Amino acid sequence: MKKKNIIFIGMPAVGKSTVGVVVAKRLGKQFIDTDLLIQEQEKKLLREIIAEVGEDGFLKIENQVNRDVDVENAVISPGGSIVYCEEAMQHYKEIGTIVYLQASYQTIKQRIRNPKKRGVVLREGQTLKDLYDERCVLFEKYADIIVNEDQCEIGDTIENVLEELSRL
Numbered sequence: 001m002k003k004k005n006i007i008f009i010g011m012p013a014v015g016k017s018t019v020g021v022v023v024a025k026r027l028g029k030q031f032i033d034t035d036l037l038i039q040e041q042e043k044k045l046l047r048e049i050i051a052e053v054g055e056d057g058f059l060k061i062e063n064q065v066n067r068d069v070d071v072e073n074a075v076i077s078p079g080g081s082i083v084y085c086e087e088a089m090q091h092y093k094e095i096g097t098i099v100y101l102q103a104s105y106q107t108i109k110q111r112i113r114n115p116k117k118r119g120v121v122l123r124e125g126q127t128l129k130d131l132y133d134e135r136c137v138l139f140e141k142y143a144d145i146i147v148n149e150d151q152c153e154i155g156d157t158i159e160n161v162l163e164e165l166s167r168l
């Protein structure tokens with residue numbers, strides 16, 4: 001593999017963070033959850049930031065934090081809204097392999113009971129289905145690898161990711 005960073009993208013609750021940390025451990029890489037970097041920088045919870053500065057204000061912060069991630073051998077798990085941050089996504093394309101964790105709308109809906117409470121960047125009047133359809137186009141645009149996890153236990157998802165990465 002030429003670029004040693006791995007970046008997970010996908011819908012909120014698809015498992016970027018939970019799968020990411022295990023993949024990092026299995027591959028001997030550092031793990032970075034950029035949602036935590038955002039919270040650390042802003043000294044607030046994600047949903048508090050969104051409540052204070054709105055969706056666009058949050059995306060600006062998310063873009064800046066992710067754009068500034070400077071690592072060489074890490075697994076990076078950003079939040080689901082990262083695909084709206086063009087500059088950060090360009091940066092990730094340059095420094096690593098982008099893995100899209102894909103799941104059906106039904107799977108995502110079951111996992112996210114309350115999108116607002118989870119801090120999902122959902123605009124006024126936008127449904128979770130609207131968001132799913134809008135983001136899937138972007139996930140596919142940026143992905144180097146797509147791993148589907150429908151009907152998978154979390155352990156299967158991890159093995160499937162590792163197998164796909166080993167093919168590179």
Ligand SMILES: Nc1ncnc2c1ncn2[C@@H]1O[C@H](COP(=O)(O)OP(=O)(O)OP(=O)(O)O)[C@@H](O)[C@H]1O
Nearest residue numbers: 012013014015016017018079080149152153154157
């Ligand atoms: N097959 C599976 N693959 C991944 N996660 C699964 C699977 N089945 C169940 N889960 C569960 O789904 C949840 C995924 O949550 P997680 O916080 O990792 O998502 P995320 O993609 O990081 O979301 P966000 O965009 O909000 O950061 C976890 O509770 C995990 O245990």
Ligand SMILES: O=C(O)C1=C[C@@H](O)[C@@H](O)[C@H](O)C1
Nearest residue numbers: 012046079080081119120121
């Ligand atoms: O998918 C989203 O819109 C988000 C997911 C979270 O991980 C956070 O990055 C934030 O709450 C936005």
Ligand SMILES: [Mg+2]
Nearest residue numbers: 016017078079
């Ligand atoms: Mg996460």
